[in-house]
Amino acid sequence: MTRKKVVVIGGGFGGAAAAIKARALLGSEHTVTLADRNREVHLCGMNPMLIAGQRDPRRTTRSLGVLGNRGINVINAQVDEIDFKNHALKAGDGRIDYDYLVIAAxxxxxxxxxxxxxxAYSFYDIASARRLRRRLSRMKRGHISIGVASAPYKCPPAPYETAMILDWFFRQQGNRQDFEITVSTPEPGPVPVAGPDAMSAIMRAFDRKGIQLKTGVGVASVRSDGREVAYSDGSSIGVDVAITIPHHIPAAIVRGSSLIGPSGWVKVNSQTLETSEKDVFAIGDVNAVPMANGKGIPKAGVFASAEGETVGYNIAATINESEPVDFPGEGYCFIGFGGETSALVVGNFLAEPKPEVRLTAPTARGMKSRERFERDWKRFRV
Ligand SMILES: Cc1cc2nc3c(=O)[nH]c(=O)nc-3n(C[C@H](O)[C@H](O)[C@H](O)COP(=O)(O)OP(=O)(O)OC[C@H]3O[C@@H](n4cnc5c(N)ncnc54)[C@H](O)[C@@H]3O)c2cc1C
Structure with a gap:
């Protein structure tokens, strides 16, 4: 049997899941290589709790080197170029050949x-979340804005849950009355993919908690002293802390390449995650998996992970000459309603004629399952 080389770019949710699945199903004559420029990855899903002092960053970090124990060849390197014609990657002075390539960048x-x-401020990467944590821990009063620059962005519920966690945090401190919290989004309301009932439920929770919501506007700029946020409709507000969910773009390795489709993200087959290049797959945030409403499936770790499992399985199935499977499109995102309860945005995002997605009630049990998710993530179980 010919020895096959499976190569994965990126060791986040998607890349790790693809490499683990392929490795588990392939014989030892085949190699599975995972290249990432970082040795460690962070669970950004915990950043909203981290900024309120509810998480220690050490608990939300995992080391990719551990995957070596599972027979995966982990390379700590930046991939600079993909040569689709010769099935090879350029990484520094090195070259990595592949038969099957998974882009999870x-x-x-x-x-x-x-x-x-x-x-100004953000919580969309670990360094900015730590900085915001320090600022919030010193703050006694003021106006905090959480503004989305543009959609799509990672984890659609994140701005809303962050506002509700901050509301809870200030209530715990006994000084909620000294804070104003405003959330803004360019979308028509919170988490539109979850449907109108979910949107109303989140808006009702905002009303109860005294959180202001501005819809249909993206953050256009933040004044250089961080004290004014200007929106895409020309309006602006004065703030003390301006938190922005930045404009998202695909990873540099694919930007401007032939893989990018009209959405601006890597175009893939929604069942198989294949790209326009033979034996090249793209999973997770880098792609746009089209839903029936024309939008892309949410950029979330659970989808990246499920797509990785599908692709890892199918590459092994091709090599092992067994039956492939389709990406099911089912999944969920957590949405915290404060520091003690969490709900889920859950359903079949690829259902026809429209996504079948709903919001569950926020419960303490939901928060427990979130903590379980965190522990599972740490052990590469998700
Ligand atoms: C604040 C916040 C909250 C979130 N909450 C949730 C949540 O509750 N639930 C949920 O499911 N998701 C959540 N997400 C989203 C989730 O983190 C992402 O959707 C997920 O990480 C995407 O996984 P991925 O594998 O596609 O990419 P990533 O996890 O971003 O991994 C990409 C990897 O590729 C590597 N890489 C990129 N380019 C190269 C290159 N050229 N060479 C080598 N390596 C490269 C990077 O170093 C990185 O490690 C949240 C995100 C944020 C920011």
């Missing part, structure tokens, strides 16, 4: 698209 942030936002 994620999304990056285009801070330049929102002038002033980077110098």
């Amino acid at each position: 994620g999304a990056e942030y285009d801070w330049g698209a929102t002038p002033g936002a980077r110098d």
Whole structure:
């Protein structure tokens, strides 16, 4: 039997799941290689709790080197170029040949698209979340804005749950009355993919908690002193802390390549995650898996992971000459309603004629399952 080389770019949710699944199903004559420029990855889903002092960053970090124990060849390197014609990657001075390539390089942030936002605050990467944590822990009063620059962005519920976690945090401190919290989104309401009932439920929770919501506007810029947020409709508000969810773009390795489709993200077959290049798959945040409503499936770790499992399984099935499977499109995102309860946005996102997605009630049990998710993630079980 010919020895096959399976190569994965990126060791986040998607890449790790693809490599683990392929490795588990393939004989030892085949190799599975995972290349990532970082040795460790962070669970960004915990950042909203981290900024409120509810998480220690050490608990939300995992080391990719551990995958070596599972027979995966982990390479700590930046992949600079993909040579589709010769089935090879360029990484520094090295070359990595592949028979099957999985691109799981994620999304990056285009801070330049929102002038002033980077110098203000965010929680969309671990460094900015730590900085925001320090600022919030010293704050006694003021107006905090959480604004989405543009859609799509990672984890659609994140701005809303972050506002509700901050509301809870200030209530715990006994000084909620000294804070104003405003959330803004370019979308028509919170988490539109979950449907009108979910949107109303989140809006009702905002009313109860005294959180203001501005819809249909993206953050256009933040003044250089961080004290004013300007929106895409020309309006602006004065704030003390401007938190921005930045404009997202595909990872540099695919940007401008032939793989990018009309959505601006890597175009894939929604069942198989195949790209326009033979034996090349793209999973997770880097792609756009079209739903029946024309939008892409949410950029979330659970989908990246499920897509990775599908692709890892199917590459092994091709090599082992067994039956492939389709990506089911089912999944969920957590949405915290404060520090003690969590709900789910859950359903079949690829259902026809429209996504079948709903919001569950926020419960303490939901928060427990979130903690379980965190522990499972740490052990590469998700
Ligand atoms: C604040 C926040 C909250 C979130 N909450 C949730 C949640 O509750 N639930 C949920 O499911 N998801 C959540 N997400 C989204 C989730 O984190 C992402 O959807 C998920 O990480 C995407 O996985 P991925 O594998 O596609 O990409 P990533 O996890 O971004 O991994 C990409 C990897 O590729 C590597 N890479 C990129 N380019 C190269 C290159 N050229 N060479 C080598 N390596 C490269 C990077 O170093 C990185 O490790 C949240 C995200 C944020 C920011």
